[in-house]
Amino acid sequence: MLAKVNSYALNGLEGFGVSVEVDVNAGLPAYEVVGLADTAVKESRERVRAAIKNSLLDYPIKKITVNLAPADSKKEGSIYDLPIAVGILAATEQLPAHSYKPYVIVGELSLDGSLRHIKGLMPILLSAMQNGYTRFIVPESNAKEASYISGIEVYAFSSLTEVTKFLSGESDCKPVPATTFSAQQAENRYNVDFSEVKGQLFARRAMEIAVAGGHNILMIGPPGAGKTLMAKCVPTIMPDMTFEEAVEVTKIHSVAGILDAGKGIVTARPFRTPHHTVTVPALMGGGAKAKPGEVSLAHNGVLFLDEMPEYQRQTLESLRQPLEDGTVTVSRAKQSLDYPAKFMLVASMNPCPCGNFGSKTQQCRCTAAEIRRYVSRLSGPLLDRIDLQVEVDGISYEELRFSPPAESSADIKARVEKARALQRERYKGSGVHTNAQMTNAQMKKFCTLSPDCERILETAFKKLNMTARASTRVLKVARTIADLEGSAEIKVNHITEAVQYRSLDRKYWE
């Protein structure tokens, strides 16, 4: 007998329907899987056999052939355990014919017949929905993830027995109820807050500007200055994710298998900190299965590169494309995949190899040549994409005492959201959302300067030996500062403030 069960396969974040064809026929007992299945699929034989037997069902002592159609594209993972088991049971008439036809079935089996959590359910559901499928059978532990998608019926079960009972009509089961998304649903999504950052008023201000305008930021400061803490606080002052953003993030995290099953959706903006030994495939995405890399996992969130010059040159350079396009293309021998990668880059570095350059209390032991070499590891084109470069101080206890009580993330976020609202209004319909993404044409339109401003900008460049490429950066940042103030025009004090955030353009660095 033959049974055809619907299932689904993922390729990157997009997928296609897979028909799991199970043929059970007389012959020497055997189990054959064809259709470009990987090892995990081939090993399903043992799981399926044990699961069926342990669910007190009959496993046929016959020749079993499983075909995953279309046969020419690769199938990966353990999600075909359940459809294969259902196929075998249907082919041996232990399930009513056609009872399983309306469903797309995915799930991994445990030897005792229970269903295990699978990776990538959300992208499967979204893609399948687009392709016209509406009913799904999924593992119970994936129910939460599925509940956020409306317009489909998802049935969640915790074991093979439950599935068979449902399909044979022995038990009635309601689809998983829909959950409405709320970004605030979990209080304390982030376990840090800007109120914990003491002092650093200059850097705090820079952070606020960076987030308000979607600018990338580089912090330069000695070890122990609190750079990492501040970076971790960045997501806390970013506007809450919309449902669409959350789904985008969840899809990626689901595929990567790092989604919290209890939550089912990502509510907190991601904060990714790849270590400086990270390889290009790990950062960009890749490997044999072309999995999403750190830049994609940081989508809609923050990618934090601690000690930026310590990263390999090649790794850093690979960041240029995602920083520019907001997507990353992972090309492998047989496929080329696009993953979204719109993130805010937050980087930190020491001012010199020993970390004490410019410090009032500590002696820097580096030679000028060493410092130059250290700083030059960051290439011009890369720095070009970092609008704000600020110095973070390693300041003494006495100096710290001056600091007034620190502001909480919530207060900063309120201002950021106001500035973002202005930007959304300004760039409506142009595909640009923040000042950082402004095109040249838009800059001409929205960054017009009064003669006073022109003059001070020119003086600034001459006096402070700033490079020419810094000018667009300064203007964009000035635009954001004006937005934070709610000012329609860029004023002199906006420009002068923006100039302060260009540390690496200064000659004194060299």
Place this chain on the structure above:
Amino acid sequence: MEYGNGDKALIMLSYETSSAKRRAALENAESPEKLYRDYSHADVAIAEMNKKGIVAITLCSDKYPSSLKQIYDPPCVLYCKGDISLLSEQTERIAVVGTRAVTRYGKDVTREFSAAFAKAGICVVSGLARGVDSQAHRVALEEGGKTIAVLGCGADVIYPPENAQLYADIAEKGLIVSEYPPATPPHAFRFPERNRIISGLSKGVLVTEAGRGSGSMITADLAIEQGRDLYVVPGSIFSQTSRGCNDKIKELQAAAVTCPEDILGSREQRRQNDDLAVQLTLEQARIISLLEDCESAHFSELLAKSGLGVNELTALLSEMEIYGFINKLGGNYYSVAGRL
């Protein structure tokens, strides 16, 4: 030129030969008028001066150069012959002094700098002595510049005699100044005394060539004492006449200069700062005063002391940096710029 009673009293006081007595009299008197009861001696002296074309600018005159007032022991009267406008605030003055036993090198150096000052419109102050002094005056006049000669004898006394022509030229196009009454003969002790006037009149003092123990080294030391900029031109380490200059460099008491731009440049920068200083806003002035209290201050310190917001302070500091009032150091420290 009209002289009041105060002027007359000071003119009479200037005839007192002992400088210590002059100083004591000035310090003890409530006002110059009270020094003498009878001004007849002064009237005689004034008549004599008028005949010789000499004017007396006394301490209580508003023409008395303010830079000279600031020094310890300012002369009570300046006897002047020539263009007294050169003593005004508006004229920038620099002293060019050096050894009397000038070498070829010293002469060339003096020419180089003196000519550059003349062209830049800076008045060259010197002592009309032989050697470097004479060369400095001569070149300044040749280049169409202004020059002031401060004498160690009466303003009508030509010393050294070979400088008669130069004296006449300076009296015509520049200014001859002396604190001694007319007809005072040149005496060795008077020359070191007049050196304080040379440096006192000037913003900076340049020593082009001077040996150890040279009179110019006294001027150099006075310049440091009076808070003037001291510049010296280095010379060969084997040259006796450059040892004084080289010592000053070695002791780090003077800025070694090798071209006029070294001086003109720093002067230019300071003038710019001076110009800008006029435009300082209240907030900027406050920041400057905060920074002046210490070598450098951290952003957070300024923030606490200025009472401004982070964004306001950042913009303000940036503006001040752009205009060159302050420098940004590493680690968010700031300092006042252009301290020379």
